[in-house]
Amino acid sequence: MNIRVLKKGDIILILCILMIAGLIFIMNNFASAANNNNLIAEVVREGNLIKIIDLNKVKNPEYVIFDEGIKQVILVEKGRIRFLESDCRDKFCVKGGWLTKTGAKAVCIPAKTIVTIVGDQKQTDSNTF
Amino acid sequence: MKKIIYVLSILIVLILLTSCSISTGKSYKADGFALGTIITQEVYGRDARQVSVEAMDKLKFLEDLMTINDLDSDSSKLSMNAGKGYVELNPETISVLKSARKISDLSDGAAFDITVAPVVKAWGIGTDNPQIPSEETLKKLVPLINYQDVQIDEASNKASLAKPGQMIDLGGIAKGYAGDVLREIYQKNGIKSGLINLGGNVIAVGSKPDGSPWSIGIQNPRSETGGIVGIIQVSDKAVVTSGDYQRYFEKDGKRYCHIIDPHTGYPADSGLMSVTIITSSSTDADGLAKAFVLGLDKGMDLVKKYNQSYSPADAIFITTDKKIFVTPGLHDNFKLEDESHEYTCIKKG
Numbered sequence: 001m002n003i004r005v006l007k008k009g010d011i012i013l014i015l016c017i018l019m020i021a022g023l024i025f026i027m028n029n030f031a032s033a034a035n036n037n038n039l040i041a042e043v044v045r046e047g048n049l050i051k052i053i054d055l056n057k058v059k060n061p062e063y064v065i066f067d068e069g070i071k072q073v074i075l076v077e078k079g080r081i082r083f084l085e086s087d088c089r090d091k092f093c094v095k096g097g098w099l100t101k102t103g104a105k106a107v108c109i110p111a112k113t114i115v116t117i118v119g120d121q122k123q124t125d126s127n128t129f
Numbered sequence: 130m131k132k133i134i135y136v137l138s139i140l141i142v143l144i145l146l147t148s149c150s151i152s153t154g155k156s157y158k159a160d161g162f163a164l165g166t167i168i169t170q171e172v173y174g175r176d177a178r179q180v181s182v183e184a185m186d187k188l189k190f191l192e193d194l195m196t197i198n199d200l201d202s203d204s205s206k207l208s209m210n211a212g213k214g215y216v217e218l219n220p221e222t223i224s225v226l227k228s229a230r231k232i233s234d235l236s237d238g239a240a241f242d243i244t245v246a247p248v249v250k251a252w253g254i255g256t257d258n259p260q261i262p263s264e265e266t267l268k269k270l271v272p273l274i275n276y277q278d279v280q281i282d283e284a285s286n287k288a289s290l291a292k293p294g295q296m297i298d299l300g301g302i303a304k305g306y307a308g309d310v311l312r313e314i315y316q317k318n319g320i321k322s323g324l325i326n327l328g329g330n331v332i333a334v335g336s337k338p339d340g341s342p343w344s345i346g347i348q349n350p351r352s353e354t355g356g357i358v359g360i361i362q363v364s365d366k367a368v369v370t371s372g373d374y375q376r377y378f379e380k381d382g383k384r385y386c387h388i389i390d391p392h393t394g395y396p397a398d399s400g401l402m403s404v405t406i407i408t409s410s411s412t413d414a415d416g417l418a419k420a421f422v423l424g425l426d427k428g429m430d431l432v433k434k435y436n437q438s439y440s441p442a443d444a445i446f447i448t449t450d451k452k453i454f455v456t457p458g459l460h461d462n463f464k465l466e467d468e469s470h471e472y473t474c475i476k477k478g
Contacts, residue, residue, distance in 0.1 A: 044160065089257065095353045105355075107167045114160050114167070123466070124346035124360055125337070126169070128370045128405055129329035 039102070041081045043074060044114045055079050055117070070111035081115055083108065156338070157181055163188035164304055165196075166328025172315070173322040173338045180318045184311045184325075191310065194222050195303040197246070197296075204299055208246065212293030215282060223286050225299055225306045225412075226279055232302070232416030233276040235438070236431050241419035242276045242391035246296035252396070254387040259378040261385070262394075271394040301388075305415020308332040308367055312411070329370055332411050336364040349469060350374045350402035350447055358447070358467045359474070361459060367411035371418035372403030372447075390422050399424035400449050406432070407459070408442035417442065425454060429477060432456065447472070 006014075039055040043064055051064055053076055063084075064074040072093075075084040080100045083093040086108055093108035099115060103122030106115045157177035161168045168188060170181045194203045203222040210216045218226075229243045247270045251262040262270075278291035290297065304327050315323050315334045323334035324343055333343045342364045346357035350372050361368070373386035377396075385396045404421040406414040417435055420428035425446050432444045443458040453474045455463045460476045 047161065092353075097354045109162065109165070109167060112162050116160075123344075124357065125171075125343045126324050126326045126331050127329070127346035127348055127355065127357060128331045128368045129348035129355070129372070129375070 038119075039079060040118050041076070041099070042114075042116050042118055044116075046112045053081070055081060066111070066113070070108070072108065072111055072113060074113075074115060081117070082106065083113075083115065086111065159185070161185050161188075164192050164307060164327060166304070167326075168328070169324075169326040170311075171324040172320055174318075174320045176318060177320070180315060180320055183318070184314050187310060187314060188307055188327075191221065191303065191307050194219050195225065195299045197298055197300070204297055207288055207290060208296035211290035211295040213289075215280075215285075215287040215289040217285070217287050220286050221306075221310075223281060223283060223288060225302060226281050226288055226297075227283070228306060228412045229299070229302050229416065230276065230279065230281070232413060232419075235417075235434055236420075236423065238274075238276045238391055240391075240422045240428075240431060241301060241416050242274055243297045243299055243301065244274050244276055244278060244290070244295055245389050245391050246298035247273050247294065248389050248394045249298055249387075250296070252385070252389065254378060254385065254396070255376040259385070261380060267394040271392075274391050274394070276391075301419055302412060302415050304328060304330050305367070305369060305410075305412040308369075308411030308415075329375070330411060330415060331368040333363045333366050333368070346466070347405055347445055348372070348374075348403070349467065349472070352469065356468055358453060358465065358469075358472050359445070360464045360466050361407065361445075361462050363407060366407050366409060367414040368405060368407050369411065369414035369418050370403055370405040371421045373397070373421075374402065388419065388421055397422040399428075401425060401428070401446060402449055403445075403447045404428060405445040406442060407444070408435075409440055413439065414442070417444075420444070420446075429454070429456070 041053045041055050042049060043051040056079060058076055058078045062076040066072045071087045073085040075082055080098045082098045083106055086093050088108055088110040093106050096106040099106055099117050102117050102119035104117045155177060156173045159170045159181045163185060170184060172181050196202045197204050199205060203218045206216050232241050251266055251270055253259045273292060273295050278295060280289045308325060308327055308330050311325050312332055312334050321335045322338045325332040331345050336342055342362040344360050344362055345368050347359045349356045349358045371388060373384060376387035377384050388397045390397045399422060401421050401424060404418050406417045408414050420431045423431060425448060428446060432442055435442050443456045446454040451472045453472050454477045456477055465474045
């Protein structure tokens with residue numbers, strides 16, 4: 001292909017497309033950067049997604065309360081979430097304390113409740129225990 | 130005409146550039162409960178969701194076979210017919226019994242023995258009423274422990290327990306076996322990249338979608354918040370840990386863990402807090418992790434023996450004085466990531 005076959009119009013067109021591509025690229029990056037500032041917690045009980053909370057947007061402490069079956073209270077504060085109370089036997093879920101980082105997870109096996117901070121910026125892909 | 134070609138070619142390039150992240154990102158993540166624990170799956174590829182559902186169904190099937198909490202399970206059938214001859218079992222159960230035998234043979238039953246069940250029951254660790262059994266009780270029960278009394282007739286899918294009163298507990302290997310079964314389901318469905326966590330047993334299927342290995346955290350045995358002490362990178366491997374912190378009870382300031390020493394009938398007290406095994410077979414890794422019972426030196430010897438007899442295996446032993454010993458295959462792989470700053474890593478020859 002010879003470059004001289006390109007007319008002025010072609011070059012302008014190519015430049016325009018490149019600019020649009022550049023804009024899309026920047027917008028995508030901004031969008032993902034914005035996502036990184038979100039700290040999204042998910043509360044799942046018995047396979048049902050009960051609540052999705054953006055932890056950074058929490059102003060006053062909030063509670064997620066389960067009265068049926070194994071009674072549990074989950075406390076949500078700005079930037080963090082934890083099991084506060086649970087009627088299960090071992091209370092591993094409560095002992096686990098606050099979740100603050102992406103990928104962090106607290107589980108109550110008897111109550112089948114899972115609290116996860118979702119996202120891709122994790123320290124590890126999975127943990128052995 | 131040329132213009133159209135230019136525009137089209139540029140558009141095609143743009144589409145390719147922006148869509149590549151979409152085509153590799155076909156993933157499905159699922160949490161669920163089975164085998165008495167939490168199951169996490171991360172599946173990449175076509176039909177990822179369907180594969181994860183098939184895997185969960187299979188886990189529930191295996192749970193029904195292996196559980197000791199159900200009188201209709203294969204485990205219960207075998208135990209209830211102890212001393213009464215052969216009973217027919219599901220081929221999957223026979224397969225687990227065979228694997229258990231293989232791992233028990235490596236240590237002559239010193240580390241891992243599925244017939245430890247009557248003693249486990251007497252301790253009640255993991256139940257509402259854990260207790261220290263009397264010496265008399267243990268004197269009666271310990272002689273019942275002998276993995277060689279599990280007789281397997283593979284051709285007819287039958288097995289038996291030699292003496293009345295004997296019982297089996299597959300809790301030390303069933304999760305491991307399930308890991309291998311799930312990996313097979315993934316592979317059969319063409320999944321080349323996936324990560325399975327069965328209550329702490331990690332099975333890495335292939336590598337990450339971008340080709341890099343998975344990074345797996347090793348739990349700090351004394352962290353209640355799930356903190357880690359180090360990270361290893363693995364592809365196509367099972368990573369399984371046994372520790373004194375998973376289920377235990379405390380009495381008069383002493384910690385009694387759920388892993389029973391088959392020779393003494395007492396919870397293992399060998400100077401170790403955890404043992405992590407990294408090898409291809411998840412079943413074998415689960416059984417080998419009971420090297421925990423043997424302590425550092427004999428436990429390391431067991432891993433070496435497996436290496437020589439079967440396939441490459443690596444291990445991470447964490448002692449009660451907070452030293453982390455890693456085998457040669459992990460010298461360049463294990464990365465100390467210890468927020469508590471209490472642990473030191475020692476590279477074992």
